[in-house]
Amino acid sequence: MLKKATYLPLNLSLAPLLLLLVFLLSCVVHGIHEKKILRVHNSIWSPKKSYEASSSCFSRSLGNGKESTTLEMKHREICSGKTIDWGKKLRRTLVLDNIRVQSLQLRIKALTSSRTTEQSVSETQIPLTSGIKLETLNYIVTVELGGKNMSLIVDTGSDLTWVQCQPCRSCYNQQGPLYDPSVSSSYKTVLCNSSTCQDLVAATGNSGLCGGYNGVVKTNCEYVVSYGDGSYTRGDLASESILLRDTKIENFVFGCGRNNKGLFGGASGLMGLGKSSVSLVSQTSKTFNGVFSYCLPSLEDGASGSLSFGNDSSVYKNLTSVSYTPLLQNPQLSSFYILNLTGASIGGVELETSSFGRGILIDSGTVITRLPPSIYKAVKTEFLKQFSGFPSAPGYSILDTCFNLTSYEDISIPTIKMIFEGNAELAVDVTGVFYFVKPDASLVCLALASLSYENEVGIIGNYQQKNQRVIYDTKQERLGIARENCSI
Numbered sequence: 080m081l082k083k084a085t086y087l088p089l090n091l092s093l094a095p096l097l098l099l100l101v102f103l104l105s106c107v108v109h110g111i112h113e114k115k116i117l118r119v120h121n122s123i124w125s126p127k128k129s130y131e132a133s134s135s136c137f138s139r140s141l142g143n144g145k146e147s148t149t150l151e152m153k154h155r156e157i158c159s160g161k162t163i164d165w166g167k168k169l170r171r172t173l174v175l176d177n178i179r180v181q182s183l184q185l186r187i188k189a190l191t192s193s194r195t196t197e198q199s200v201s202e203t204q205i206p207l208t209s210g211i212k213l214e215t216l217n218y219i220v221t222v223e224l225g226g227k228n229m230s231l232i233v234d235t236g237s238d239l240t241w242v243q244c245q246p247c248r249s250c251y252n253q254q255g256p257l258y259d260p261s262v263s264s265s266y267k268t269v270l271c272n273s274s275t276c277q278d279l280v281a282a283t284g285n286s287g288l289c290g291g292y293n294g295v296v297k298t299n300c301e302y303v304v305s306y307g308d309g310s311y312t313r314g315d316l317a318s319e320s321i322l323l324r325d326t327k328i329e330n331f332v333f334g335c336g337r338n339n340k341g342l343f344g345g346a347s348g349l350m351g352l353g354k355s356s357v358s359l360v361s362q363t364s365k366t367f368n369g370v371f372s373y374c375l376p377s378l379e380d381g382a383s384g385s386l387s388f389g390n391d392s393s394v395y396k397n398l399t400s401v402s403y404t405p406l407l408q409n410p411q412l413s414s415f416y417i418l419n420l421t422g423a424s425i426g427g428v429e430l431e432t433s434s435f436g437r438g439i440l441i442d443s444g445t446v447i448t449r450l451p452p453s454i455y456k457a458v459k460t461e462f463l464k465q466f467s468g469f470p471s472a473p474g475y476s477i478l479d480t481c482f483n484l485t486s487y488e489d490i491s492i493p494t495i496k497m498i499f500e501g502n503a504e505l506a507v508d509v510t511g512v513f514y515f516v517k518p519d520a521s522l523v524c525l526a527l528a529s530l531s532y533e534n535e536v537g538i539i540g541n542y543q544q545k546n547q548r549v550i551y552d553t554k555q556e557r558l559g560i561a562r563e564n565c566s567i
């Protein structure tokens with residue numbers, strides 16, 4: 080009795096102190112979670128953004144280093160010349176992104192389930208699509224081909240570089256004149272019996288077309304690339320000198336497209352930066368040592384980014400030192416860039432799942448990062464734990480972790496890091512955490528999605544690569560990452 084009587088007032092007087100202690104403790108617990116401030120209303124997409132005034136597809140050349148060349152990388156929207164309805168655009172992007180990922184998965188499945196012997200390659204059913212959905216490819220650069228400026232869509236997920244070419248059987252509308260081989264003395268067609276023509280099957284999924292018509296034997300190699308959405312380009316495989324700023328590459332093999340259809344915007348063609356021998360990286364490897372890198376700005380900045388060729392790291396404006404991870408070698412997926420995802424952390428809390436340690440593709444044309452279901456589930460659970468108290472919103476398309484941030488100004492959001500073999504780290508920029516499905520922030524979603532099946536290959540999309548220097552080193556078979564402010 081007595082004991083209880085004395086304890087009671089003591090407990091009461093301790094109560095505020097205990098509460099304070101609990102409060103302090105929770106602050107400490109919160110404090111150990113790494114967070115970043117997102118200015119919600121700065122990220123809101125509005126039609127007022129300045130870059131809509133400029134509508135040229137062509138970009139500037141930036142500085143040259145000792146053995147390197149840097150090109151301005153423009154957002155493709157700028158070149159469409161149309162006023163953009165952001166509400167529609169943001170939603171449509173997700174739908175198209177899903178189609179790209181599905182066709183990539185189909186292509187990967189077809190490639191990995193095929194027999195590997197030399198002889199079976201031609202027998203194998205390789206889908207006619209190259210797995211690309213063009214409208215999600217967002218960046219363009221300008222190069223000089225045969226002395227004319229050409230604007231090219233940049234794609235690390237395909238290999239053959241091509242432009243629309245005169246005389247054209249069927250061409251879409253592009254800004255600036257078509258490439259005209261008849262006025263160029265450096266233009267040469269590639270012959271059917273060349274190894275270059277035979278390399279096409281690995282690069283495009285279709286072998287070179289060499290059959291003759293009406294008894295006339297064809298000697299030059301014809302290419303076809305079909306994209307996932309029904310877009311295609313078809314024409315002569317040829318060589319020409321290409322100028323990347325001040326660096327001239329002679330006999331560069333490209334597609335002279337005479338029959339082109341699809342969502343290529345106003346661009347002249349496409350630049351293939353994949354890993355196969357036909358790609359621009361492989362063809363310029365003597366000059367640029369098989370290295371290229373890019374820095375993708377966030378679209379809401381309305382700024383350009385940069386695409387650099389060469390291994391001179393002094394041209395980078397990296398804010399952290401570059402960490403490298405090996406590129407995994409998979410002979411069946413030889414034109415893809417694949418990393419080993421060994422871990423991830425949310426707000427500094429490392430996730431535990433046995434699914435780490437598998438290959439994940441890094442792609443400039445996929446928007447939203449796709450993770451195997453088990454990893455995605457771990458990410459989502461930890462993210463929701465740390466980002467609690469915000470009004471949730473219905474999921475949209477592939478995104479299922481959504482919030483209504485209409486009435487918020489500045490919010491702290493947990494940091495997201497992906498860790499790769501060798502402890503290389505991708506610290507996702509604050510602009511890469513949420514996707515704005517509605518431009519007014521009434522529907523923002525965690526910008527990550529789950530694959531349908533555990534055995535599908537994950538993909539690191541461009542949304543999570545913003546404001547990073549991403550370095551592809553095909554000679555040393557490694558990929559480097561560092562933080563950088565990409566807006567120029």
Ligand SMILES: *[C@@H]1O[C@H](CO)[C@@H](O)[C@H](O)[C@H]1NC(C)=O
Binds near residue numbers: 137138227
């Ligand atoms: C290509 O564009 C650049 C930059 O706008 C310009 O300096 C150059 O003269 C152009 N080249 C040709 C051949 O038109």
Ligand SMILES: *[C@@H]1O[C@H](CO)[C@@H](O)[C@H](O)[C@H]1NC(C)=O
Binds near residue numbers: 270272273298
């Ligand atoms: C390819 O064919 C051309 C003529 O059609 C011939 O001159 C050339 O020697 C051939 N090259 C090879 C490698 O067979």
Ligand SMILES: *[C@@H]1O[C@H](CO)[C@@H](O)[C@H](O)[C@H]1NC(C)=O
Binds near residue numbers: 390391392554
């Ligand atoms: C670039 O690569 C070449 C060949 O591998 C090497 O000799 C050179 O030192 C490298 N340059 C830089 C700046 O790393």
Ligand SMILES: *[C@@H]1O[C@H](CO)[C@@H](O)[C@H](O)[C@H]1NC(C)=O
Binds near residue numbers: 397398400561
């Ligand atoms: C940029 O990367 C290089 C190469 O890793 C490194 O030497 C340099 O210190 C980095 N710059 C900054 C500011 O961290």
Ligand SMILES: *[C@@H]1O[C@H](CO)[C@@H](O)[C@H](O)[C@H]1NC(C)=O
Binds near residue numbers: 421436500501
């Ligand atoms: C990824 O790295 C881990 C740790 O180094 C290793 O155990 C695993 O075998 C690697 N996975 C692949 C696919 O190389």
Ligand SMILES: *[C@@H]1O[C@H](CO)[C@@H](O)[C@H](O)[C@H]1NC(C)=O
Binds near residue numbers: 483484485522
């Ligand atoms: C989001 O929240 C605002 C106010 O907080 C509300 O007016 C609006 O209806 C909400 N939107 C949705 C889609 O729930």
